[in-house]
């Protein structure tokens with residue numbers, strides 16, 4: 001068989017790692033793919049930063065030339081972000097080339113348009129590396145679990161956020177200090193907004209939900225809350241109650257529609273996912289036939305991400321000769337079989353809650369708080385109250401509640417915050433038991 005020629009857009013960390021894996025494992029990769037894979041041309045914006053010595057292929061700063069090269073059958077997009085990645089990918093598809101991408105923002109925001117264009121042209125767009133780095137979670141859900149009705153997906157899908165939460169717990173350090181440390185170590189970007197405010201995780205959850213439930217990509221419907229407001233005190237109180245705070249992406253198929261949410265969550269310390277630490281990622285899938293399965297591994301980094309990119313490339317090369325209708329559909333379900341199940345607003349979602357409030361150390365305050373919760377039909381599961389320190393007149397009160405609809409909880413919190421004996425805002429963190437759905 002003739003070798004397949006590929007082009008690479010972007011020679012940063014993942015691009016360089018992909019070249020390395022293709023070179024180091026060339027023999028095994030071609031034995032798996034059925035033919036040799038040859039990098040023909042790689043483009044990078046900053047030629048002076050290229051770290052490959054004697055690459056054995058052309059390197060230029062002309063990405064459009066890669067996309068327009070008639071010899072190239074597969075374009076690997078590793079630039080990241082919105083533009084110029086979107087235009088280059090659409091241009092590659094228009095030129096009849098298959099695409100492999102690690103770009104979660106691109107797929108979450110523009111995937112519907114990209115897949116439609118790809119279907120019209122009869123080409124493949126593969127994106128395993130866009131979610132959870134080296135963990136083959138897309139393949140597991142799309143193919144390995146194809147027999148199942150998937151009930152829920154719960155994931156630690158941002159390594160930077162998980163590193164920060166882990167360090168805050170282990171060192172008892174505040175968020176800002178740990179973030180600065182993560183930036184110094186190169187785990188967090190100079191602008192950490194996407195990681196710590198949950199945007200990166202929301203991109204990934206959007207993709208996971210689509211392939212799990214057969215719904216169009218709907219990034220703008222994901223409820224997103226970050227970790228910047230989590231205090232070390234909350235982490236400590238959660239531990240005392242037998243829970244750990246993790247920043248999770250949750251997608252659940254419930255009776256009223258689809259839940260799509262990214263926010264901090266108290267989960268039982270004994271659960272496997274509560275013990276996923278540092279920069280590692282993990283995804284817990286609950287499905288009707290198989291039950292719960294969990295996938296764990298490196299969610300970022302040059303070689304783990306390259307592992308997913310090259311696996312996609314092997315898949316594309318293997319199916320080059322298959323009829324487009326006989327290939328695995330981009331979003332797991334056939335394009336004409338996507339469902340219009342609504343994504344539920346956060347107010348409609350039911351969870352249990354951790355509440356922390358600062359109360360005056362006076363008789364009657366606690367009974368006013370429990371009165372509000374009781375009237376709202378919210379049952380209290382646990383209460384934690386500390387003795388006031390010397391000279392202090394206010395104390396933190398922590399409560400765990402039973403499951404209740406978010407809209408009811410919002411109303412109760414508003415009333416509690418209006419009590420004269422309560423200072424400031426009530427901190428609220430959702431609680432999940434992670435039992436079978």
Ligand code: HSE
Pocket residue numbers: 132133157158159160161195200299300
């Ligand atoms: N910034 C991401 C993370 C890595 O921290 O998990 C790539 O998705």
